[in-house]
Amino acid sequence: MPRSDTSHMHDHGHSHDHGHVPPVSADSEKRVRWAMILTGSFMLAEVIGGWLSGSLALLADAGHMLSDSASLALAWFAFRLGAKAPDKRRTYGYQRFQVLAAFVNGLTLMVIGVGIVIAAIQRLSSPVDVMAGPMLVIAVLGLVVNLVVFAILHRGDQGNLNLHGALLHVLGDLLGSVAAIAASLIIMTTGWDAADPILSMLAAVLILRGAWKILKRSGHTLLEGTPEGIESHEIRRELEALEGVESLHDLHLWGLTPQDPLLSLHLVVHDDVDHEHVLRRASALLRERFGITHATLQVESESCLTGGGCETEASRL
Structure with missing residues (x-):
């Protein structure tokens, strides 16, 4: 009679069922937690600064940071959930939730990018005066915070899709701060208020590019791709x-x-x-x-x- 043998191979060299938990990086979880705290803390300052100065770039960046705070919280929760042991209903455990969190973060980045472009087009058709001084101060502080957060995440495991998605969110914030600084300096030196929405759109294009990459990669994994x-x-x-x-x-x-x-x-x-x-x-x-x-x-x-x-x-x- 023909034989049919089955083996479940693991790195520890013996056979058992699929009830395993791939190690979740404690370092990545810690980095995302600190990024979440710093981003959420500064977001309120940008909302106030954008409202007082009338800067779309600052308000757009504040909205982005608000979304980032929620997205970083989701990423952190995904790391925490991923550490849970498999159960009867989820024999592979909860590791896949990290990929789902990355996919959701990619979607929110797409929405944010499109929203910034729409708001910038509306601002170009109906320009408003922008207070470049307060805008510059808040934007510089935002840049410092975003650089710190970016450094925290960039030193983590870049192969981790969940951490990479969080990093792309923060990179979008960083670009928003750079755009706000550039716009404020142009307005202060030339009085050209249109620099604010135009540079906001340029930052949004880069955000959309990063969002597409993370959506493509996480979607591939969710579809059981190679x-x-x-x-x-x-x-x-x-x-x-x-x-x-x-x-x-x-x-x-x-x-x-x-x-x-x-x-x-x-x-x-x-x-x-x-x-x-x-x-x-x-x-x-x-x-x-x-x-x-x-x-x-x-x-x-x-x-x-x-x-x-x-x-x-x-x-x-």
Whole structure:
């Protein structure tokens, strides 16, 4: 009778179910928490300064910082939730919530960017006087705060999608502060009030560019896309080159987060091959060559013994 063996491979070298929790970086969580506190504290000052000076750039940046405070809080909560152990309803745990938080942050960035552009167009058609002096003071203070927050986050793990999304929010704030400073200086030296909405739009374009990147990356992960830096055809080629392996099928490669790749596949081997030996060699190859430490491998001595997507194998993932 044909045999069908299954192995769950992990970095600690023994078999069990999928109830694992990838480590959540305590450093990233701490950095996001400090960023949230600093951003939220300064946001009120920008609201008051923008209202008193009549600066759209400051008010836009204040609105952005308000959104950032909420987004950083969401990112921080995602780190906290991600540390929870798996349960009966969520056997993979809560790591995926980090990706969901990043996707929501990307959406809010898109809304903010579009909102700034619309407000700037309206301001160009109906210009108002701007008090450049108070605007400059608040903008400079905002720049200092944003630089501190940016430095805190930038020194963290940039491979973490949740932290990267928070960083993009803060980068948008930083650009907003730079735009406000430039606009105030232009207004003070030339009296050209249109500099305020124009520079606001330029900052908004950069915000939208960053938002699209984070939406694309987080959406790819939510759709179970192949993790960045790993090619399924390379995995197929390396595994099929192993001694005793005849072919493979039902190869699926995805990730809970971009840093936590998962893989499942069926290996078809020759009848006289030691299945355990093939599993050990395949597991070692995945770990050492591709950095995949969590894989479900099934060894079969008959092609497509357990069904699956065998009819699509001609397409070669």
